[in-house]
Amino acid sequence: MTSPAAIAVDPSALERELRAERRWRPSGWHLVLIPIAAVMLFPFFWLVMTSFSTLAETRTFPPQLPHSLQWHNYVDAWQTAPFARWLFNTTLVSLIVVVGNLIISTLAGYALARVRFLGNGALFLVILATVMVPFQVIMIPVLLICRGLGLIDTLGALVAPNLATAFGIFLMRQFFKTMPVEIEEAARIDGAGRLGTLVKVVLPSMSAPLATLAIITLLNVWNDFLWPLIAIQSEPNMTLQLGLMTFQGAHLTNWPVLMAGTVTSQIPMLVAFVLAQRWFVRSLASSGLKG
Amino acid sequence: MTPDRPDEVSEARRSRASLTTRMLGSDHLAGWLFVSPAVVLIGLFGVLPILWSFVLSFQQNDLVTPGVWIGLDNYRRLAHDPMFADSVRRTIVYTLLFVPLTLVGALAVSVALNRRLVGMRLYRTAVFTPVVTSTVATAVIFLWLLEPSFGPVNAALAKVGVAPQQFFQSPDQALYCIVAMTVWGWLGFCVIIYLAALQGVPRELIEAAEIDGAGRWRVFRRVQLPLLGPTTLFLVVWLTINSLQLFDEIYVTTRGGPLMSTSVVVYYLYQQAFVFFEAGYATAIAYVLFLGILVLTVVQLVFGRRIVHYRS
Numbered sequence: 001m002t003s004p005a006a007i008a009v010d011p012s013a014l015e016r017e018l019r020a021e022r023r024w025r026p027s028g029w030h031l032v033l034i035p036i037a038a039v040m041l042f043p044f045f046w047l048v049m050t051s052f053s054t055l056a057e058t059r060t061f062p063p064q065l066p067h068s069l070q071w072h073n074y075v076d077a078w079q080t081a082p083f084a085r086w087l088f089n090t091t092l093v094s095l096i097v098v099v100g101n102l103i104i105s106t107l108a109g110y111a112l113a114r115v116r117f118l119g120n121g122a123l124f125l126v127i128l129a130t131v132m133v134p135f136q137v138i139m140i141p142v143l144l145i146c147r148g149l150g151l152i153d154t155l156g157a158l159v160a161p162n163l164a165t166a167f168g169i170f171l172m173r174q175f176f177k178t179m180p181v182e183i184e185e186a187a188r189i190d191g192a193g194r195l196g197t198l199v200k201v202v203l204p205s206m207s208a209p210l211a212t213l214a215i216i217t218l219l220n221v222w223n224d225f226l227w228p229l230i231a232i233q234s235e236p237n238m239t240l241q242l243g244l245m246t247f248q249g250a251h252l253t254n255w256p257v258l259m260a261g262t263v264t265s266q267i268p269m270l271v272a273f274v275l276a277q278r279w280f281v282r283s284l285a286s287s288g289l290k291g
Numbered sequence: 292m293t294p295d296r297p298d299e300v301s302e303a304r305r306s307r308a309s310l311t312t313r314m315l316g317s318d319h320l321a322g323w324l325f326v327s328p329a330v331v332l333i334g335l336f337g338v339l340p341i342l343w344s345f346v347l348s349f350q351q352n353d354l355v356t357p358g359v360w361i362g363l364d365n366y367r368r369l370a371h372d373p374m375f376a377d378s379v380r381r382t383i384v385y386t387l388l389f390v391p392l393t394l395v396g397a398l399a400v401s402v403a404l405n406r407r408l409v410g411m412r413l414y415r416t417a418v419f420t421p422v423v424t425s426t427v428a429t430a431v432i433f434l435w436l437l438e439p440s441f442g443p444v445n446a447a448l449a450k451v452g453v454a455p456q457q458f459f460q461s462p463d464q465a466l467y468c469i470v471a472m473t474v475w476g477w478l479g480f481c482v483i484i485y486l487a488a489l490q491g492v493p494r495e496l497i498e499a500a501e502i503d504g505a506g507r508w509r510v511f512r513r514v515q516l517p518l519l520g521p522t523t524l525f526l527v528v529w530l531t532i533n534s535l536q537l538f539d540e541i542y543v544t545t546r547g548g549p550l551m552s553t554s555v556v557v558y559y560l561y562q563q564a565f566v567f568f569e570a571g572y573a574t575a576i577a578y579v580l581f582l583g584i585l586v587l588t589v590v591q592l593v594f595g596r597r598i599v600h601y602r603s
Binding site: 029033041058111117135138163169222223225240242259262270 | 318319320321322323325326328329330332333335336337338339340341343344347354400403404406408410413414416417418419420421422423424425426427428429431432433434435436438440441442443445446449450475478479480483484486487532536538539542543557560561564565570573574577578580581584585
């Protein structure tokens with residue numbers, strides 16, 4: 001299987017392009033780009049419009065835009081379902097999983113790339129092999145293991161199996177393999193231990209791979225659906241995505257309230273994306289992974 | 292890969308150190324300490340489940356009572372299960388539509404986006420935004436867009452004189468609606484990858500081709516497109532792996548219906564495991580899926596590498 005990190009792309013070039021100066025020039029390309037943007041954005045536009053409509057307005061044909069903004073749809077959504085709780089759960093789980101992955105993958109990736117220890121090569125092969133196995137293969141045993149650990153239907157079930165990923169370890173190992181080793185060696189000759197070298201000498205130059213790992217992990221955990229679906233049953237322990245699915249089941253015909261709930265569930269990630277678009281794009285471009 | 296300088300240094304150190312200090316104070320212990328959290332977690336939630344589910348696939352197991360060993364029966368049953376065969380067929384149809392449509396669409400869009408224009412940031416944001424939208428939200432939004440009675444798509448069709456369609460509620464259309472929805476959802480990701488690759492094409496190459504009198508189309512066809520080969524191969528592999536594992540969007544929109552018309556492999560697997568409590572049968576399906584993914588990936592890579600041009 002292609003290693004996700006192995007494709008030849010230059011994220012910094014894309015970044016330069018994104019920041020490039022913009023001069024006004026009339027161009028035929030706008031005639032191509034405006035329809036593309038419209039098609040990509042229309043679902044969001046319609047989502048937001050419907051979330052401000054009355055129930056009656058969603059039951060007319062042809063459909064129409066809301067005459068006045070029905071904010072109470074959002075109040076209704078928040079009162080009938082614990083969106084705040086779901087947001088809290090998702091944030092907490094994502095935070096722990098992201099931090100856990102950063103620490104565990106960095107330690108393991110560093111050791112696999114730099115430290116010569118007995119079993120290094122074999123361990124790397126085993127980790128590489130688990131990257132390729134689809135989640136559907138392991139989900140039933142993982143469920144049974146979580147049940148054995150008493151984690152089922154708790155947030156722990158969402159954290160523990162995601163805390164270390166083979167992909168993260170692989171990504172960090174590749175990063176260390178491409179980094180020059182001279183500075184580390186100098187620090188080690190000066191008497192610094194392995195951990196000291198890693199924290200004081202290597203860590204400062206790791207912002208790019210750490211950001212990549214953090215963002216990929218965040219997107220995967222935040223938007224995960226299949227695992228929460230089978231691991232969580234009770235409403236207070238749900239994530240935003242799982243909660244949204246149950247909310248949809250309960251409000252099948254009340255489109256304005258359902259859309260208000262959908263907007264609510266997507267806003268945190270959308271805001272993060274708009275604020276840190278450069279990092280998101282760079283991370284996805286340099287690692288090539290989603291879902 | 293960097294030349295193994297650290298090895299030379301540690302080699303020298305090693306020769307001087309005694310056996311005990313080598314084992315205790317140096318690399319073996321440090322190495323294993325560093326990887327120990329990963330080893331425990333990957334072992335418990337990665338390696339053990341892989342082996343366990345292999346055992347499960349030879350059992351009849353309802354996830355509650357102890358499993359019964361039934362040998363190859365699950366795999367034999369799978370070979371003669373018409374519903375499974377149908378789900379495989381649907382998954383193949385889906386993949387054959389989803390992968391090329393997403394790729395061609397993404398290539399066209401990224402070529403359009405690969406230039407300096409006023410408003411380019413906005414155009415790019417528009418294309419990238421579905422990437423961070425969850426599959427559940429995407430599915431909910433498209434259910435409403437394609438709602439047969441009051442949805443905007445039927446309204447647009449009515450404007451051009453087309454009768455209202457049933458979309459997700461029609462056995463003939465539901466799978467194509469899933470294709471359209473997932474192409475929208477994945478396009479931005481592929482565009483990000485393609486844009487990065489397009490911007491990695493050396494300007495000198497394009498300028499050289501232009502000086503030789505090549506027009507824009509010829510530059511694209513003869514210079515840029517061949518250099519996108521490795522990226523395209525990566526995307527083909529990655530999109531195929533993901534489309535064979537399609538589940539979230541099916542679960543939220545159609546639950547495999549109407550009339551099983553969107554019951555793809557993973558949805559069928561999910562039903563077997565968590566609706567009919569046939570965990571053994573479900574893991575057998577999972578292993579067959581894994582095998583299918585593995586074989587397809589290898590075939591794609593082997594054939595792809597013959598076609599694709601790699602820059603040295």
